[in-house]
Amino acid sequence: MERIRTSLSIARDPWGSFEQVHPVLLSDLKRVTQTFGLVQYEQCLASCQYALDYVWEKLNTGHWKDISDQWRQIYYSVSYYKSVCLYELHHPPLKCIKTCDMGILMGVKPLKWDLCLKELASTLHKLHESTELVKDIPAAKIPRLELISPSKDKSIQRVSCPSLESFRKQWLSIGQPVIITDCMHHWPALDKWSLAYFQTVAGLRTVPVEIGSRYTDDDWSQQLLTISQFIQQYIVKHQAEGAPARRGYLAQHQLFDQIPELRDDIIVPEYCCLGESPDPDINAWFGPEGTVSPLHQDPKDNLLCQVKGRKLVKLCPPDMADCLYVNEGMLANTSQVDVESIDLQKFPLAAKVSFTESVLHPGEMLFIPAKYWHHVRSLDLSFSVSFWWS
Ligand SMILES: O=C(O)CCC(=O)C(=O)O
Ligand SMILES: [Fe+2]
Numbered sequence: 485m486e487r488i489r490t491s492l493s494i495a496r497d498p499w500g501s502f503e504q505v506h507p508v509l510l511s512d513l514k515r516v517t518q519t520f521g522l523v524q525y526e527q528c529l530a531s532c533q534y535a536l537d538y539v540w541e542k543l544n545t546g547h548w549k550d551i552s553d554q555w556r557q558i559y560y561s562v563s564y565y566k567s568v569c570l571y572e573l574h575h576p577p578l579k580c581i582k583t584c585d586m587g588i589l590m591g592v593k594p595l596k597w598d599l600c601l602k603e604l605a606s607t608l609h610k611l612h613e614s615t616e617l618v619k620d621i622p623a624a625k626i627p628r629l630e631l632i633s634p635s636k637d638k639s640i641q642r643v644s645c646p647s648l649e650s651f652r653k654q655w656l657s658i659g660q661p662v663i664i665t666d667c668m669h670h671w672p673a674l675d676k677w678s679l680a681y682f683q684t685v686a687g688l689r690t691v692p693v694e695i696g697s698r699y700t701d702d703d704w705s706q707q708l709l710t711i712s713q714f715i716q717q718y719i720v721k722h723q724a725e726g727a728p729a730r731r732g733y734l735a736q737h738q739l740f741d742q743i744p745e746l747r748d749d750i751i752v753p754e755y756c757c758l759g760e761s762p763d764p765d766i767n768a769w770f771g772p773e774g775t776v777s778p779l780h781q782d783p784k785d786n787l788l789c790q791v792k793g794r795k796l797v798k799l800c801p802p803d804m805a806d807c808l809y810v811n812e813g814m815l816a817n818t819s820q821v822d823v824e825s826i827d828l829q830k831f832p833l834a835a836k837v838s839f840t841e842s843v844l845h846p847g848e849m850l851f852i853p854a855k856y857w858h859h860v861r862s863l864d865l866s867f868s869v870s871f872w873w874s
Pocket of ligand 1: 870
């Protein structure tokens with residue numbers, strides 16, 4: 485723990501750029517640093533809590549996009565102090581690490597601040613020996629062939645590791661989907677990833693989990709859970725007791741930004757360098773069998789890379805939008821049509837849409853061009869990583 489304390493003690497007064505905040509909050513913030521410097525962790529913790537409660541109100545008022553970065557920066561910084569205090573006062577590791585994760589998820593690192601919550605969370609996690617390892621669950625043994633063998637002319641084209649130039653010419657430039665095989669064998673994740681491994685590396689880390697079958701359903705919600713809780717409640721229990729009424733899906737989360745140890749297990753596909761921006765958005769999709777992402781489109785090109793389990797993917801081109809009864813408002817990228825059971829009375833034009841479909845297997849990556857409609861169902865316990873780039 486010495487390393488953490490040293491780096492905090494050499495931090496310059498971090499509140500200089502927040503002079504505009506309410507004087508009560510500012511004096512709380514100053515008390516945080518003063519008491520921390522005096523090794524008065526109880527007092528420091530109390531001041532952290534006042535400040536975090538104050539800022540929490542600000543973070544939960546109005547639209548997220550309108551929240552000033554200042555509040556998120558304060559939330560980030562104070563979470564750092566709070567986490568160290570909790571650790572010094574011998575609170576359970578879970579509480580210290582959860583404080584870091586809340587700071588990472590809700591906050592943003594101030595520019596001039598050189599302390600990193602991600603590093604603190606990793607350090608704390610490594611200090612904690614996980615004692616509750618789960619046993620791994622074998623992938624489902626019986627492939628449900630009736631579901632997963634579409635006729636050949638309707639299946640998505642497959643190609644073995646094309647050159648950059650041929651990928652650009654034959655698929656990228658004309659916006660044509662393709663499944664690329666034999667390009668992921670060098671990913672450490674293919675061998676390393678298991679439930680036990682996630683528990684060891686990240687079991688106590690808090691992540692957002694989608695609860696409910698589809699994000700378009702009325703009873704859909706989101707919960708913050710540790711990776712251990714997610715595995716126990718939504719994967720182990722699911723396998724042992726059968727599918728629960730509401731599935732849990734760790735979906736579209738920038739897990740690899742949050743937990744750098746896992747980032748080392750994946751490799752950005754070379755094809756992403758054909759875009760203009762150097763850094764793709766990398767998202768994790770981790771869940772039990774039976775998760776569904778309803779038919780939707782995204783604004784960027786995508787390589788959806790399958791690491792564990794299989795996924796059934798259905799695709800149709802962007803120009804079918806007029807037949808897809810697209811939602812309005814927040815879900816304006818999502819069709820109202822349930823493509824697994826199309827209600828032709830309600831959505832007659834959907835009869836005109838022809839889908840291509842295929843099962844994506846571990847070690848394969850699916851190129852989904854920007855705006856291409858896609859529907860995804862997991863057939864097993866599954867982990868995919870998507871790279872959105874433009
Ligand atoms: O795998 C899924 O459930 C959905 C993936 C997806 O929509 C994406 O990568 O854009
Ligand atoms: Fe998507």
